[in-house]
Amino acid sequence: MATAYTIRIAPDNTGLCKVRQDESTAKAASDLLQDDLEKHHVFFNPRGFHNHISHHILSLYGTGASSEDMKKGFDGNKSYQRPAFEAHREVIEGLKDWEVAKGRLANELHYPDFLAFFQKEIERLGWQQVLKEYVFNGDTKSEDMMLRMFSGELVGQTAMPRYMLPKGCPDWKLTASPALLHSLIQLMYGVEWEQPAMVAMGLAQAAVHRDSLRAFLLGAEEAAKSNPDPMPSIVSLLEEIRSNKTVAAAVEKAGIDEIRQGVLEGTWDETIAIASRVKIKPEELDERTAEMYDSTIYASAAAAFRPGKYPKFDFILMHHVNVNPIFLVINRQDWIPIESKVRLLEWKIRIDIAHYVNRGCPPLSLENVASYVPTDKSIGPADAQLPRVHALDDDGHAIKLFRALILGRELSEKYGDRDWANVKGDCLWTRLIHLMVDSAESPGPRWIRSKMLGASWAFIPDLP
Structure with missing residues (x-):
């Protein structure tokens, strides 16, 4: 069963495309997604480039890919991920107070804190109620989170890494990058597949983005x-x-x-x-x-x-x-x-x-x-x-x-x-x-x- 801490994908849960999958492929997807949740940070470098593994796995699974395809996609992208950051236990409880939480926003060091906080909130209230409270409530807190859902501004003012550019290409800067909607994309997979843990990931990701828009x-x-x-x-x-x-x-x-x-x-x-x-x-x-x-x-x-x-x-x-x-x-x-x-x-x-x-x-x-x-x-x-x-x-x-x-x-x-x-x-x-x-x-x-x-x-x- 899917929980705030455990990702479990069923064979008949393939998202909007409604393709057919089997038990072994569903288990492979679940295991890879759980591995990503537990072992990898939200950004794969200090410049704020996003970890896309969970999107990749579910998009493959939801379009009928095999276990081998998913494993290849996972292995091809895990090598450059940063390991999951340690949570600050003394911080997590304080996030219940939004005035306190505001001081932790837009800081990737607090991604594990927000992830743990939203996992606890989902465990207590359910993922739908948490989204109503923190995104769709119409108050200052939910408006702040909704704005950050749309922001994809990079954490720092840096050049694009060399491996993403063709030989001879200049280091085009991505300062004040246009919104890439990453937090909303992360949330999409959580809601579409009804995975509470991935909903928590989307909320935590939004919390560590700037509200640049x-x-x-x-x-x-x-x-x-x-x-x-x-x-x-x-x-x-x-x-x-x-x-x-x-x-x-x-x-x-x-x-x-x-x-x-x-x-x-x-x-x-x-x-x-x-x-x-x-x-x-x-x-x-x-x-x-x-x-x-x-x-x-x-x-x-x-x-x-x-x-x-x-x-x-x-x-x-x-x-x-x-x-x-x-x-x-x-x-x-x-x-x-x-x-x-x-x-x-x-x-x-x-x-x-x-x-x-x-x-x-x-x-x-x-x-x-x-x-x-x-x-x-x-x-x-x-x-x-x-x-x-x-x-x-x-x-x-x-x-x-x-x-x-x-x-x-x-x-x-x-x-x-x-x-x-x-x-x-x-x-x-x-x-x-x-x-x-x-x-x-x-x-x-x-x-x-x-x-x-x-x-x-x-x-x-x-x-x-």
Whole structure:
């Protein structure tokens, strides 16, 4: 049985994809996840790069991977993890007082303390009640935690480690990095698989992140209250901000170090103005969730092309797709207030807008996807590409993206006739999924890790 301290995955518990697994594979997944929980720290280096092992294992398991695939993924990523930090027993009890706890936030040394605290709270109250209390309660404490759920700012101002860069590539800095939504992704797997221990991991991870998006999220939310205009389509908001001359000028001259509080330097007023037009009515929740899902895939796929280069997905935009399944899971939880679900989705869309700007406002078009010819020159079923992704030497990002695309395809079937729908039709979805797998296997870095201003693309090999 799954508890606040023990991860147990059942064969019939494979997440949203609902694939079939057997007892031995379920046990293998459980054992690997337990090993990660007990032995590894949340960050694999002092720079704040995240441990993705639990995401990787469950994404593999939830898409039908074998025990061998999962073991390979685990072994390939455990070598560089830091061992679990020791908890400070004298600190854990004090975290019950939020005024005391605030002094421990945004400090990775206290990850084991927050993990132990939330495990105890879950043991006492149950994981749903703990989430209601610490994320969806509407008070100062839960708002603080919800803000940190969306933050992915790195712990320090450091350069990207050399092993992540191709030969000859400069050390692009990731200072004040855009939110990578890691805590929300961690929480996603806990809620989707109903694993109390992983819910505790998500909460503890959020607690040791900075609330670097506070000014943007709360500022846009406040501005929305006085904005009388009805919300247009999400993609129209992206197109509007891309056409803004002030934003265009800032994008042209900006570097990655010029992102402040999640927003590109020189675009604060313009980004807040666009983000303030995101206003969702409770009765629109499900459809706006599907629209958000569509718009992130649209932007990510459109940005994957550069003339003469192998296609590559942008590392930041990819995270905005990978996290999307949590919104499908959250919307199904009848114990979460509808107001919290709406607010969570509004924040996600506003961050999508801000980081579309941060990535240089890449042109929005699916023409390249529609005309894409897979590397094997054939268009086989999208699901048939899974063994290729399961076999990748990866840290989990590729299989998470594949899983998110598969779920997006399923979701799109219900809304394909809507004006806002961009990614629709079996042919387009199949080419898109082939594109994703081909790009992960193609020469050069797996992802574009700098802005869409040419620097990263210089290190992507030319097409033959």
